Every structure is written in structure tokens, then in C-alpha cells.
Amino acid sequence: MSTDLLNRIQSPADLRALDRRDLNQVAEELRAFVLESVSRTGGHLSSNLGTVELTIALHYVFDTPHDRIVWDVGHQTYPHKILTGRRDSMATLRQAGGISGFPKRTESEYDAFGTAHSSTSISAALGMAVASRNAGMDRQHIAVIGDGSMSAGMAFEALNNGGVTSDINLLVILNDNDMSISPPVGALNRYLARLMSGRFYAAAKNVSKAVLAHVPPVLELARRLEEHAKGMVTPATLFEELGFNYVGPIDGHDLESLVPTLQNMRKLTGPRFLHVVTRKGQGYKLAEADPVLYHGPGKFDPAVGIRKPGTPPKQTFTQVFGDWLCDTAAADTRLVGITPAMREGSGMVEFEQRFPNRYFDVGIAEQHAVTFAAGIACEGQKPVVAIYSTFLQRGYDQLVHDVALQNLDVTFALDRAGLVGADGATHAGNYDIAFLRCIPNMVIATPSDEAECRLLLSTCYEHVGPSSVRYPRGAGRGAIPARTLDTVPVGKGIVRRESSSASADRGVVILAFGTMLVPATAAAESLDATVVDMRFVKPLDRELVLELAARHAAIVTIEEGCLMGGAGSAVTEALNAAGVTMPVLQLGLPDQFIDHGDQATLLAGLGLDAKGIEASIRGRFAKVLGTGAKAAAA
Ligand SMILES: Cc1ncc(C[n+]2csc(CCOP(=O)(O)OP(=O)(O)O)c2C)c(N)n1
Ligand SMILES: CC(=O)[C@@H](O)[C@H](O)COP(=O)(O)O
Numbered sequence: 277m278s279t280d281l282l283n284r285i286q287s288p289a290d291l292r293a294l295d296r297r298d299l300n301q302v303a304e305e306l307r308a309f310v311l312e313s314v315s316r317t318g319g320h321l322s323s324n325l326g327t328v329e330l331t332i333a334l335h336y337v338f339d340t341p342h343d344r345i346v347w348d349v350g351h352q353t354y355p356h357k358i359l360t361g362r363r364d365s366m367a368t369l370r371q372a373g374g375i376s377g378f379p380k381r382t383e384s385e386y387d388a389f390g391t392a393h394s395s396t397s398i399s400a401a402l403g404m405a406v407a408s409r410n411a412g413m414d415r416q417h418i419a420v421i422g423d424g425s426m427s428a429g430m431a432f433e434a435l436n437n438g439g440v441t442s443d444i445n446l447l448v449i450l451n452d453n454d455m456s457i458s459p460p461v462g463a464l465n466r467y468l469a470r471l472m473s474g475r476f477y478a479a480a481k482n483v484s485k486a487v488l489a490h491v492p493p494v495l496e497l498a499r500r501l502e503e504h505a506k507g508m509v510t511p512a513t514l515f516e517e518l519g520f521n522y523v524g525p526i527d528g529h530d531l532e533s534l535v536p537t538l539q540n541m542r543k544l545t546g547p548r549f550l551h552v553v554t555r556k557g558q559g560y561k562l563a564e565a566d567p568v569l570y571h572g573p574g575k576f577d578p579a580v581g582i583r584k585p586g587t588p589p590k591q592t593f594t595q596v597f598g599d600w601l602c603d604t605a606a607a608d609t610r611l612v613g614i615t616p617a618m619r620e621g622s623g624m625v626e627f628e629q630r631f632p633n634r635y636f637d638v639g640i641a642e643q644h645a646v647t648f649a650a651g652i653a654c655e656g657q658k659p660v661v662a663i664y665s666t667f668l669q670r671g672y673d674q675l676v677h678d679v680a681l682q683n684l685d686v687t688f689a690l691d692r693a694g695l696v697g698a699d700g701a702t703h704a705g706n707y708d709i710a711f712l713r714c715i716p717n718m719v720i721a722t723p724s725d726e727a728e729c730r731l732l733l734s735t736c737y738e739h740v741g742p743s744s745v746r747y748p749r750g751a752g753r754g755a756i757p758a759r760t761l762d763t764v765p766v767g768k769g770i771v772r773r774e775s776s777s778a779s780a781d782r783g784v785v786i787l788a789f790g791t792m793l794v795p796a797t798a799a800a801e802s803l804d805a806t807v808v809d810m811r812f813v814k815p816l817d818r819e820l821v822l823e824l825a826a827r828h829a830a831i832v833t834i835e836e837g838c839l840m841g842g843a844g845s846a847v848t849e850a851l852n853a854a855g856v857t858m859p860v861l862q863l864g865l866p867d868q869f870i871d872h873g874d875q876a877t878l879l880a881g882l883g884l885d886a887k888g889i890e891a892s893i894r895g896r897f898a899k900v901l902g903t904g905a906k907a908a909a910a
């Protein structure tokens with residue numbers, strides 16, 4: 277792999293010093309580097325292979341970091357990271373202590389805005405553009421947004437605002453690869469496809485080639501814009517109607533088009549919109565052929581591609597959900613499955629194949645997903661919204677106002693609850709217990725393993741009213757769920773281990789919420805503690821809590837969620853309400869954002885593995901441990 281030119285680029289200034297004719301070579305080297313690097317670390321591949329030329333052109337034309345590039349989602353910023361001084365750090369990508377997989381303001385001055393949740397770029401860039409205008413600053417602001425991310429309401433809220441904001445330097449670049457993580461959905465996608473297709477695309481391409489050859493670029497651009505305005509070339513696009521100077525579509529892999537077009541558009545003022553067409557996975561045949569598989573792969577050999585593992589891995593919670601969804605849909609024709617653009621990640625591929633009429637990918641539109649489900653529930657059908665905990669944050673008002681307030685029968689399958697590993701703080705599902713707990717009518721179930729997950733999904737589905745089942749990324753202890761649709765009583769916990777020596781003066785009871793039951797049980801062996809699988813945060817099994825409080829000296833609560841307002845707080849509130857005063861140790865996630873890294877290592881670092889739990893309990897309750905407790909290991 278040649279890296280002759282790439283070696284010379286320590287910062288975008290070095291790139292800008294190159295002759296324009298060298299840029300194709302830079303693109304070749306950069307693409308090869310991205311592929312090699314991601315194959316060693318894992319990460320988002322397809323989108324990054326698709327943004328190589330666009331990234332080069334942007335840093336070549338614009339004066340970064342003075343000019344601001346705001347990337348949407350930010351999963352496509354590896355070329356940007358490499359060109360902005362982080363090439364060597366790519367070996368540490370998404371690992372503890374290493375660089376993030378997304379733009380981060382604290383990581384580089386070139387990362388103008390922190391992201392990872394989608395569809396924020398136009399709002400942020402518009403805000404920056406207004407701030408620069410107000411400060412009399414000569415600066416360009418560029419939002420780069422994908423076609424999938426453009427489907428979110430927030431992107432349109434920003435266009436609506438930006439199109440009428442005067443004297444701003446705002447360029448929105450639509451990076452249209454006709455893909456979200458899965459194939460794109462919705463009417464906007466159809467519209468973009470029409471813009472790209474047939475005569476219009478061919479004409480636009482030819483016009484731009486002719487322009488570049490003969491006419492001073494700015495004059496030509498002005499002519500085209502005037503023609504657009506008069507409706508001489510084609511009807512005005514949606515983006516022009518919203519007040520943006522629209523140019524495109526142009527080939528986003530053709531530096532001969534990209535660079536001069538950006539140079540021209542840079543000279544204009546006001547809200548501008550450039551539509552570039554790229555291909556997800558560009559330049560790596562396997563990713564081009566299957567961009568979904570290569571969206572976010574683990575490590576792989578680029579010469580061979582992603583291979584199925586020899587021994588089948590443990591079933592993930594996501595797969596448990598996917599199986600349960602299909603089985604329940606087969607038994608109940610009222611079930612409707614909804615995903616906001618996360619079909620694969622949420623385990624709904626088989627459901628879509630088997631129940632296409634009851635499957636809805638609504639695009640990156642979490643707010644809509646929640647209220648859409650509310651509408652379905654109003655008519656007596658039973659929606660299941662499969663959504664990552666972190667993305668439900670987007671639909672919070674809809675959850676409160678549209679679902680819970682009307683006590684509608686919507687089941688939320690909350691995947692990626694707790695720490696998620698390589699994606700880090702942006703994607704961590706740390707807050708759902710706290711933000712759901714305070715909503716009246718809401719049921720919150722926290723399965724401790726895969727078998728419990730299925731039981732609690734059925735239980736919440738059968739419960740009439742809003743409910744949620746939260747489960748983490750990956751696999752649990754490996755419990756194999758029975759393929760039944762059995763349910764358990766709502767709001768009842770279950771004692772899993774009894775201390776041999778508990779009394780009102782001695783002995784500790786651990787109330788575990790979710791998968792923390794597993795390390796808690798391991799710790800309890802040496803502490804001779806009682807262990808309870810609480811199953812539900814809400815309704816909390818108050819009766820059981822009070823009964824256990826009466827016959828133990830201390831209570832420990834444990835959850836993989838934020839401590840503030842979490843399940844432990846629910847227990848202390850219940851004790852207070854009953855006038856019970858006793859020592860309670862709450863274990864969970866601290867009041868800080870937790871960066872990327874291996875899930876298990878991060879949990880251990882926070883004292884949430886068996887060793888850490890035991891140490892915390894001994895540290896706090898050594899004097900009241902049951903007589904059956906073993907001595908602390910040296
Ligand atoms: C609010 C939110 N919902 C869902 C996601 C998950 N997600 C990450 S990338 C992506 C697809 C984005 O598609 P697009 O913007 O077209 O970028 P591409 O992957 O095609 O480069 C999705 C759904 C997210 N990051 N943020
Ligand atoms: C960028 C983004 O939001 C998704 O691609 C996310 O990284 C997927 O996470 P999972 O790998 O947990 O599905």
C-alpha cells in the first residue's frame with residue numbers, strides 16, 4: 277500500500293499545499309488506509325469509504341479549522357480524522373483511552389461539533405453561521421448530512437429556519453448514497469432518487485462538466501441558479517423552495533467536479549445546498565456489494581472479507597427479542613413492529629421477511645415512531661417499538677404526552693441499555709430507568725438474562741398500557757429462553773439466593789435490577805448475601821422490599837443505569853415512604869459520561885463486576901455481614 281502522499285499530510289494545510297492533480301492519488305492512499313485500519317480495529321467502514329473524496333475536497337477548498345465542517349452522525353469521519361492529524365491514533369479507534377469513532381470537540385480543533393446521534397448538523401452549522409454573522413466573522417460553515425439522516429424531522433426544522441436566515445455563510449451538503457444503515461425508506465428517499473435519476477442527473481452532470489471547461493465558474497453558477505429560478509432547466513427542487521441555492525446532483529467521487537464546485541459555492545453567500553452522490557463502501561468490492569454487512573464490522577481480513585465464526589456465538593438479547601417478536605406476531609395478528617431505521621441492530625430482519633405488512637421502518641424518526649405507535653394503539657392494535665435506549669431520548673415528549681398520558685398500550689423494547697462499548701458516551705443507554713421511572717403509567721422491566729428477557733417481553737406485551745423492557749448490547753449469561761409466550765406477574769421480584777444467617781442485625785440483601793444479577797450473585801457467594809432478581813423497577817415490588825428490609829441489616833441495590841433517579845432511588849423512596857430507616861448502598865453508573873471501551877472492562881473499572889461489587893459491600897457493610905460470610909480474600 278503506497279502512502280507517499282498521505283505521509284506528507286500531517287494537517288489539512290499540507291493537503292492544501294498539494295497540486296490539485298495529486299488529489300486522486302491522495303484519495304487512493306487514504307481509501308486503502310481506511311480499509312486497512314478499520315479491518316484491524318473494527319468500526320464504521322462503508323460510510324467512510326464513501327466520503328474519501330468529499331473529505332479531501334472539503335479540506336482542500338475550505339480553510340479548516342477556521343471554517344467549520346459539521347458532520348452529521350459522524351460515523352463517516354475517519355478520512356477527516358486521518359487528514360487532521362489523527363492518522364497514527366486510528367490504531368486506537370473506539371478502544372479505551374483511544375480516539376472516538378465520532379467527532380469530538382475535545383479530541384481535535386477540526387471537530388467543530390460533537391455528534392453520533394443523527395440529523396443535528398444543519399441546526400448546529402446554522403447556529404455557528406448566525407454566531408459568526410453576529411460577530412462580523414468571515415467564516416464558512418458546512419453541514420455534511422447523509423440521505424438517511426436527512427429523513428429526520430430535525431433536519432427539516434433546521435432547513436426551515438436556515439432558508440429564511442439572511443447573510444449567513446451556510447452550505448448544506450447532502451451526501452446521498454441511497455442508503456441508511458439498511459436500504460433507505462420513505463417518500464423523501466423516493467424524491468431524492470427522482471432527483472438523481474434520468475435526464476436531470478445526466479443534464480446536471482453535463483452542465484457541470486461544460487461549466488468547468490469553459491466558463492468562469494461563478495458566472496456559470498449564477499446562470500444556472502437564475503435558470504433554476506425561472507424554471508428553465510427543471511422545476512425548482514424542494515431545497516430551492518425552502519430558500520437554499522441548490523446545486524447538483526454531482527458525483528461525490530469525482531474530485532474534478534467536487535473541488536471546483538465547492539470553490540464556486542464558497543464564493544456565494546446565503547444558504548446553499550449541494551447534492552453529492554456517493555456510493556457506500558466505494559472502492560472495496562465486498563462493501564459495495566453488501567454495505568449493510570460492512571456498515572459497522574468487527575475486525576476482519578480485507579483480503580477475505582467478513583467470515584461467519586466457526587462456533588456459533590451466544591445468542592444476543594437482540595436475537596432473543598427478534599425470535600420473541602416473530603413468535604408473538606404469529607400468535608397475535610394485532611402485533612405491529614416499528615423500528616426507527618435500526619432493522620438489523622434491533623433484530624427485525626426475520627420479522628420484516630415474515631410479516632412485511634406489519635413491519636414499519638419509519639426512517640430516522642424516533643419522535644414519529646413513538647407517536648405513530650400511539651396512533652396504532654388507539655385503534656386497538658398492539659405496537660412494539662424496538663428502539664435503542666439512547667435513541668428513545670429523542671422521543672421523550674412523545675412518550676410522555678402521546679403514549680403515557682393517554683395510557684396507551686405500547687410496548688417498548690429498549691435495546692443497548694447500559695454501556696454499549698465501542699460507540700461510547702453518545703450511545704450509552706444509561707438514563708432510561710431514570711427518565712422512564714418518573715412517568716405515570718409506565719411499566720419498566722429489567723431482565724437479568726436471556727430467558728428472563730423473553731418472559732418479560734411477553735409479560736409487558738400482555739400488560740395493557742405503556743411498558744418497556746430494557747436489555748443490554750450483546751449476550752448475557754447464556755440462559756436459553758423457552759420458546760413459549762409465558763408471562764410472570766407484573767411488579768413482582770423473585771428471591772434467587774437466601775443468606776444462611778440473615779437477621780434484623782446481620783446480613784445483607786442485594787436487590788439486583790437487570791443483568792447485574794449475575795455479578796451480584798457471584799459476589800453474594802462469598803458474602804453470604806441474599807440476592808433478589810427484582811425484575812421490575814416499576815411497579816417496584818414494595819412488599820418484597822419491606823419484607824427483606826425487616827430481616828436484613830442492610831440493603832444493596834445494583835443496576836447498569838445512572839444512579840441518580842435510578843432503580844436504587846426507587847428502593848430508597850419506597851423505604852422512606854414506609855418509614856423504614858436502614859443503611860442502603862446504591863451501586864450503578866456514576867454522574868459522568870463514560871467513554872468508549874470494552875463493555876466488561878468499563879464495568880469492572882466502575883466496580884460493577886463481581887470483585888468490585890464484593891469490595892464495595894465489604895467496604896461499607898463489613899460489620900453487619902452474615903455469619904456465613906467468608907473472610908475477604910487477601
Ligand atoms: C437519532 C439517531 N437515530 C439512529 C441512529 C443510528 N444510525 C447511525 S448511522 C444511521 C444511518 C445514517 O444514514 P446516512 O445519514 O444516509 O449515512 P450513511 O450511513 O449512508 O453514510 C443510523 C440509522 C443515530 N445515529 N442517531
Ligand atoms: C453510528 C450509529 O449510530 C450506529 O451505526 C451504531 O454505531 C450502531 O450500533 P450497534 O453496533 O450497537 O448496532
Ligand SMILES: [Mg+2]
Nearest residue numbers: 422423424455
Ligand atoms: Mg446514506
